[in-house]
Amino acid sequence: MVALLQVDRSRYHPSDFSVCRDAGAGVGGVQFDAKSLIIIGDMHGSWNQLDVDYFSQFPESLLLFVGDLGHGTKRSDLELVASLAQLRGPALIMPGNNDALHLGALSAELTYQMGRRRILETFKTVEIDFCGYSLHRLRLAGRDYSLISARPCPMGGSDFSFPGLLKERHLVDSLERSAEALRALVDRSEDERLIFLAHNGPRGLGGNSNDIWGRDFSLPGHADSDWGDSDLSDAIAYAKRQGKQVDAVIAGHMHRGRRQNGRPLEVKVDGTLYVNGAVVPRIRGSDQGELHHYSEMNLVDNQLEVSEYWVTLD
Numbered sequence: 001m002v003a004l005l006q007v008d009r010s011r012y013h014p015s016d017f018s019v020c021r022d023a024g025a026g027v028g029g030v031q032f033d034a035k036s037l038i039i040i041g042d043m044h045g046s047w048n049q050l051d052v053d054y055f056s057q058f059p060e061s062l063l064l065f066v067g068d069l070g071h072g073t074k075r076s077d078l079e080l081v082a083s084l085a086q087l088r089g090p091a092l093i094m095p096g097n098n099d100a101l102h103l104g105a106l107s108a109e110l111t112y113q114m115g116r117r118r119i120l121e122t123f124k125t126v127e128i129d130f131c132g133y134s135l136h137r138l139r140l141a142g143r144d145y146s147l148i149s150a151r152p153c154p155m156g157g158s159d160f161s162f163p164g165l166l167k168e169r170h171l172v173d174s175l176e177r178s179a180e181a182l183r184a185l186v187d188r189s190e191d192e193r194l195i196f197l198a199h200n201g202p203r204g205l206g207g208n209s210n211d212i213w214g215r216d217f218s219l220p221g222h223a224d225s226d227w228g229d230s231d232l233s234d235a236i237a238y239a240k241r242q243g244k245q246v247d248a249v250i251a252g253h254m255h256r257g258r259r260q261n262g263r264p265l266e267v268k269v270d271g272t273l274y275v276n277g278a279v280v281p282r283i284r285g286s287d288q289g290e291l292h293h294y295s296e297m298n299l300v301d302n303q304l305e306v307s308e309y310w311v312t313l314d
């Protein structure tokens with residue numbers, strides 16, 4: 001269970017980030033004990049029952065959804081969340097900018113579906129939840145991590161997207177306050193090693209249009225092609241200054257699409273593995289049938305490594 005710390009809004013002060021969520025801990029203070037991390041990139045509706053059945057075969061892995069779930073209509077987004085609630089293994093869902101419009105309804109639907117499971121199922125149900133400004137304790141292949149989920153619903157370019165939504169849900173009202181909230185999560189993390197989960201990647205890795213979070217669309221008046229977010233890059237730099245080892249940053253948003261724009265799955269900089277899991281569309285036709293995309297992160301020889309897969313599921 002994720003416990004939302006109680007906040008008395010009448011006494012809220014901007015420097016009080018108790019609104020950030022600490023995840024409930026399981027045995028030994030670890031919330032997720034996983035063999036690997038399975039990363040599902042921006043789906044934009046490319047998800048079906050075959051995916052539920054396939055990924056449910058790996059309940060020992062933690063699924064990380066990096067956002068932009070449905071087609072963008074309320075009905076499609078709700079159906080997709082209801083489908084995710086059927087998974088047999090744990091999952092964290094980072095909301096993307098395309099999820100912002102109906103995020104309240106999507107959260108309510110997931111809460112309803114998971115509550116229904118807890119009533120109907122006699123065995124222990126898994127944890128499947130939205131995240132954002134939250135801290136989770138993860139044991140990955142025997143190694144302890146604190147996983148920090150970043151700002152929900154970013155559109156990129158270091159803009160503070162959907163300010164009303166973020167103020168309402170998280171009491172964060174600017175990019176500066178967002179960076180402060182993320183730094184507070186770093187301060188509260190108990191593990192030496194960190195993994196960040198975000199929708200969009202950090203600023204600093206997008207100097208060219210085909211870089212992992214480089215801008216490949218025209219934006220009149222903007223010479224800078226870096227589409228990463230400065231609050232996230234600030235938090236990563238801060239964590240390193242505090243002596244933390246940031247082993248991985250997992251995000252999506254900047255699509256690795258059909259245009260073969262050359263945007264890579266991964267880059268490694270200063271000991272940190274940055275992963276862009278957003279291959280769009282993630283379900284594609286082929287001579288072998290429909291192919292479904294995902295990535296998986298494993299601990300190999302003391303290093304985190306990521307690989308991506310196209311699988312036929314029918």
Ligand SMILES: [Fe+2]
Pocket residue numbers: 042067068096097098154199253254
């Ligand atoms: Fe997005």
